[in-house]
Amino acid sequence: MKKKLSSFELFDYFNIALMLFLGAICVLPLMHIVALSFSSSPAVMSNQVFFWPVEFTTAAYQRAFEDPQLLKSFWVSIKRVTLGVSIGLFVTCLAGYVLSKGGGRDGIAGHKFFIFFFIFALLFNGGLIPTYQLITGMGLYDSIWAIILPGLTNVFYIVLVMNFFSTLPKSLEESAFLDGANHFQVFYKIYLPLSVPVIATIGLFMVVYEWNEFFAGQIYMKADNVPLSTFIKSAITLPDFSTSNSEELQKLNFRSISSAQVVFAALPILALFPVLQKFFTRGIVIGGVKE
Secondary structure (H helix, E strand, O other): OOOOOOHHHHHHHHHHHHHHHHHHHHHHHHHHHHHHHOOOHHHHHOOOOOOOOOOOOOHHHHHHHOOHHHHHHHHHHHHHHHHHHHHHHHHHHHHHHHHHOOOOOOOOOOHHHHHHHHHHHHHOOOOHHHHHHHHHHOOOOOOHHHOOHHHOOOHHHHHHHHHHHHHOOHHHHHHHHHOOOOHHHHHHHHHHHHOHHHHHHHHHHHHHHHHHOOHHHHHHOOHHHOOHHHHHHHHHHOOOOOOOOHHHHHHOOHHHHHHHHHHHHHHHHHHHHHHHHHHHHHHHHHHHOOO
16 A cells, blocks of 8 residues: 655655756756857857757867956956955944944944834935946046945845844853953954854855946946956957957857856856855854844
């Protein structure tokens, strides 16, 4: 007699099938892009490439790295991520620490107003044209700060950090205050070491945003000083077929070159995610639930 599956087992099987389906949706397009980047031009043009390279070649990567703007844009993105994430995490954690104190004797006066102010800023913004006028009026056009400062903080991240700090035992900071510590010492020596999971999670979000965001570089930076995402977006939109060698033109294909550029741009994020993955789920749960 066959055993009848329980509702919990059916739910588990459904979850497994759904996760496999969603995983395939995420992985298969990436496999296709990688296969295109390593395939020959005739194979790409004849649509023979799916998830495995056809007539393996690295000509697309060689042509992609011949463009000096690719590595220059890569360096701009490295600076953007380094400065944007480090400063953004510092500001976010400071704001979360202050707001987690609440009001009254241990907090700040009018903390509810500040929370409302942040929530209002989350729902509404000044608009594209006023922001552009502000950036240009401050003399930041074509500087690295023009693509860092507008998206430096995110209210959602501040709320996560605030909720996480609120769950920490008050006895920790009270003991530190009794020993003569001030708020900055409590923040730096107690709160930050205990908040590694939520900081790593938020840091991963910030890295992905700073690395992939292209619109700010398109409107605030000159063409020779754009980040990598903006450069690749422009290269895909307006491909460069300038070559005087007919044999080279036969070996190359716009789809192969653009795929090689996309793979090159995705490698840093793909390499970083496994390092921070162990903190990801824990950080979201701890920062998103307040007891």
